[in-house]
Amino acid sequence: MNNEDQIEYWNGPGGQKWVEEAQRLDAMLAGFADKVIAAADLKQGEQAMDIGCGAGSLTLLAADQTGAALGVDVSKPLIGLARQRASDAGSPAQFEIADASAYRAPAKADAVISRFGVMFFEDPSAAFANVGHSTAPGGRLAFMCWQALPANDWAFAPLQAALPFLKEPPAPADPTAPGPFAFQDKDRVAGLLSDAGWTNIQIEPLEGPLELPGDDVETSAGFMMQLGPLARLIREQGVELEAVEGALVERLSEHKTANGRIAMNSACWLVTASRS
Secondary structure (H helix, E strand, O other): OOHHHHHHHHHHHHHHHHHHHHHHHHOOOOOHHHHEEEHHHOOOOOEEEOOOOOOHEEEEEEHHHHHHHEEEEEEEEHHHHHHHHHHHOOOOOOEEOOOOOOOOOOOEEEEEEEEEOOOOOHHHHHHHHHHHOOOEEEEEEEEEEOOOOHHHHHHHOOOOOHHHHHHOOOOOOOOOOOOOOOOHHHHHHHHHHHHHHEEEEEEEEEEEEEEOOOOHHHHHHHHOOOOOOHHHHHHHHHHOHHHHHHHHHHHHOOEEOOOOOEEEEEEEEEEEEOOO
């Protein structure tokens, strides 16, 4: 999707669905948020800026560490929830409805952070350059992004389960197109950041089991049909949901843990850089 399509999606039913599932999503991704916070090496008194902040869980963590954090996202529904969360928690975190590829923060950030929020830029090099203008000299960048789709079984296996029920096979995806897996090539990511003026770029692989929301396989299957690559595909094609759900339950059952929950492999990049 181009930039306008992204904004439309995150402010329409898609964005509202993410609001409804925010609590379960945050629980699923909590470990990644903690790693971003640690990599950013946040200190009290610093200003942090969270790009693609969604419902604000990472921004709230940053505000706890620094006392000042700003979350930026294009989604009005998600920013509305983030602001409510901050108010409920008495947090100093602030939130802005804005496109980070063009937004200039009122106060320069000592640290820019993101948990899976930077892969949707139409022109990522220009976007990272713009973010740099809102970063203080010597400021730090730390974000998490997904590796390739096939390396992320939690997203790839549901698509495979649904293939026999699709009206037409999905078109081959452009691996660099804006979307969850746009930063799968770490060399490309390093080049984009370097071209945008970032230095000291380090990219660390992180792989391991990811526990899906839901106390049982049926609940986890229902969640995967609501959000993520599979959800968008079956919505676009108007696929028979009952048949897909049955196949998905069977596939996810192969990954049931001792407590009955579903854990599947995930693969990410933890990216850090600095601003001269």
